[in-house]
Amino acid sequence: MLVPYLSASRLKTAQDCYLKYHYHYEQPNADAQALKEIGNHRDNSQAGRMGNNVHDALEEWRRPDPETGKTPKPSFGRLMTLYKEINAKREVDFNFYEDGKRMLKRWFDRRGRDPVRALHVEMQFGRHDAPYMLSRTGTPVLGFIDLVIEHRDGTIECIDYKTQRLDITQAEADNSIQAAIYLCVARELWPDRPIQFTFDLQRHGTVTTVWTDERLEDFKDWLHSQYENIMAVDSTDTTKVPATIGKGCQWCAYTPICPKAQDMMQNGAWDMLTPTLGADLNDLLNELATIKASKQMLDKRKKAIDAHIKEEVFDRSMKxxxxxxxxxxxxxxxxxxxxxxxxxxxxxxxxxxxxxxxxxxxxxxxxxxxxxxxxxxxxxxxxxxxxxxxxxxxxxxxxxxxxxxxx
Ligand code: SF4
Structure with missing residues (x-):
């Protein structure tokens, strides 16, 4: 399969299911393209838009002055002004607007007042047409680091903002592929500095992870083997790309065209994937959107098969x-x-x-x-x-x- 570069989400998609990766990133047919659009529309939900607004407000708020390079002083009033301006461009319903505002207020009271020295905001490493190549292994990667700050002792900290409802545990952070990729890049950009990565969860707290250089080098080897594994999958024939049924199928936008998922639905085994409902309303609404999209696709397919039987197998002129x-x-x-x-x-x-x-x-x-x-x-x-x-x-x-x- 084509792997122009790896990112945490690309790698996770491939690890979950090669067929999903193929549909999503290689877009083998018009149905896959349509379902990707539907999936993107789903991601553009009210909660998603609100999360982006909070995210963008925080980034703008920390953005260093382009002339002096200085980070603006922490001011809640300015943060709110930016949040309102961003909401005027990317509208959300009032309850979501309020939720975002409450989140920022809580965040500011807990840890927004401390001045920081921001080095980069939304720091991009690699481009789609020219990814960042990790040294030694040559693995192409691409990503955006929300905020890079420099501590007084010289430590470089890469921060990723998250507005999700679920907290992230220390163990999850210590094994996060996103954290590891960002730290590998940071290690190369700031070779002589201590480095760390932090998930800044606006609804919760912060979780910081520190990796030794040795562990980062091991990770680079592992990442490269993953890169080669994905590239080795032959996707010239979609029907031969391996599909992995698992928990992720519940949220997969490609169930309407996935032969394995369709088999399970027809055999009544699909329910085994979703024996109980989760507590996260956003996840449930995502699932609902997938079901609606799948239903539309299946209805369309049913109509097409009906029409084919009536017009091609039989004929209106037949007795x-x-x-x-x-x-x-x-x-x-x-x-x-x-x-x-x-x-x-x-x-x-x-x-x-x-x-x-x-x-x-x-x-x-x-x-x-x-x-x-x-x-x-x-x-x-x-x-x-x-x-x-x-x-x-x-x-x-x-x-x-x-x-x-x-x-
Ligand atoms: S429904 Fe499941 S098996 Fe099918 S493409 Fe999606 S993730 Fe893969």
């Missing part, structure tokens, strides 16, 4: 009785049926209020269920309101079970 065929596993028939339905307002007029209140819905089945308990004349009156319409329907049955299945 109805000739519109049936069989495959190895299925029998399919495009038959004429009568579709009947009740008019809800008519049913409501005729059914006594006490019975009407017990009806869950006004579907055919729900109305049919109450007919036997109604006086004969009322039941007959309701039946007379029923509308019957002839309609052609595709009936698809699996050959082994003989179960009816309306397509």
């Amino acid at each position: 109805v009785e000739d519109c049936k065929t069989e495959t190895e596993n299925w029998s399919v028939e495009w038959r004429e049926q009568t579709r009947r339905s009740y008019i809800p307002t008519e049913v409501q007029k005729l059914v006594p209020p006490t019975v009407f209140g017990t009806m869950v819905s006004l579907s055919n089945a729900a109305v049919d269920r109450v007919l036997p308990i109604l006086p004969d004349d009322v039941a007959e009156a309701i039946k007379r309101t029923q509308i019957s319409k002839p309609q052609r329907m595709l009936i698809v049955k699996p050959k082994e079970s003989g179960d009816d299945g309306e397509n």
Whole structure:
């Protein structure tokens, strides 16, 4: 597969599932492109926009004066002014706006008052067309360090702002690929200085990790082997790219076109991936957006298959009785049926209020269920309101079970 450079998110995607990496970064077809767009739209949720606004306000606030190189003095008023200006450009709903404001206030009270010497804000290492090459191993990497500060004792600290609800533990920080990549780059840019990396979680506190030079060199070797592993995956044929079913499938935007995920859904095994719901509302809403997007794609696919059967397998000029065929596993028939339905307002007029209140819905089945308990004349009156319409329907049955299945 193509790996122009590695970043923490690229590597995580490949580690989770090569097929997802292929769909996301190699974009083999129009469906993958459309699903990537949908996924990006999902990431552009209110919570995501608010997080970006908080992030951008903090970055601007710390940005050194371009002429003097001095970091502005910490002022909460200025931070709020920047936050409001950024919100005017990237709007969010009022409750999200307030959430961001509260987050910044708490952050400022806890650790924003201390003056720092900012060296770089949003420091980019590498570009898409010219990645940063790690020394010795030559692994191409790319990333953005939110803030680089210099302590009085000369220590260089790389800081990454996070507005997520979940906290990050010390063990997670000590094994973070993002932290390790940033520290490898910092080690090369400031070879004689002590270096450290900090996750600055606006909803929580800070978690700092320090890696020895020896560990960073080991990490570089490991990273390079990961780089080679991903490049060695043959993606010339999408159907042969390995897919790994796992927890990450729940959030994967490519489930509508992933053969493994589709197999699991058809076999009823998909629920095993999501036995319980998590507590994070943002994650649940992300999942909901994925489900909606998947449903749209599947509905589109179903319509296309229906149309293909009606127009290519059968033909509107064929006699109805000739519109049936069989495959190895299925029998399919495009038959004429009568579709009947009740008019809800008519049913409501005729059914006594006490019975009407017990009806869950006004579907055919729900109305049919109450007919036997109604006086004969009322039941007959309701039946007379029923509308019957002839309609052609595709009936698809699996050959082994003989179960009816309306397509
Ligand atoms: S649904 Fe799962 S197996 Fe399929 S591409 Fe996504 S992550 Fe991979």
